[in-house]
Amino acid sequence: MPDAMAETRRDALARLVMWLAAVPPAAVASLIGVRFLQPPRRQRVIPVVAARAVELPRDAALQVEGILGHRLVLRRERDRILAFSTVCPHLGCMVTWQETAREFLCPCHAGRFDAAGLPVAGPVEAPLQRFPARQQGELIVVDLSTGEEG
Numbered sequence: 001m002p003d004a005m006a007e008t009r010r011d012a013l014a015r016l017v018m019w020l021a022a023v024p025p026a027a028v029a030s031l032i033g034v035r036f037l038q039p040p041r042r043q044r045v046i047p048v049v050a051a052r053a054v055e056l057p058r059d060a061a062l063q064v065e066g067i068l069g070h071r072l073v074l075r076r077e078r079d080r081i082l083a084f085s086t087v088c089p090h091l092g093c094m095v096t097w098q099e100t101a102r103e104f105l106c107p108c109h110a111g112r113f114d115a116a117g118l119p120v121a122g123p124v125e126a127p128l129q130r131f132p133a134r135q136q137g138e139l140i141v142v143d144l145s146t147g148e149e150g
């Protein structure tokens, strides 16, 4: 009889250890599963008036500040209006548009971006963030992303 009781205690202890070892991975797996079952979060887009159309003639650029905390460079290129964030994707310095060279320049590490915001020199690897922009009547409207909807 004592051997049978010892066997039972040993079995119970082994089951407890196995259960304790299985709980954390199961909890992590269930959290991951819940994340994939949720619908994907969408970017919240807020259209804002960034400038008056007369301020941005054809082939010109305009820097605008304080738009929902963004500093932007607007460029009118033929029929299109382009809106770029001035935050350098390298380490966050402020880029400026260089009209003569037709490129963006970051003063911190000499990062340069072409007219489309693509990196061309320096330590930068990612392009400048770009926002959809359009002319609506006499106004230039930019769709700013301000994080994710809940």
Ligand code: FES
Pocket (backbone or CB within 6 Å): 088, 089, 090, 091, 092, 093, 106, 107, 108, 109, 110, 111, 122, 123, 124
């Ligand atoms: S912060 Fe712009 S190149 Fe480094």
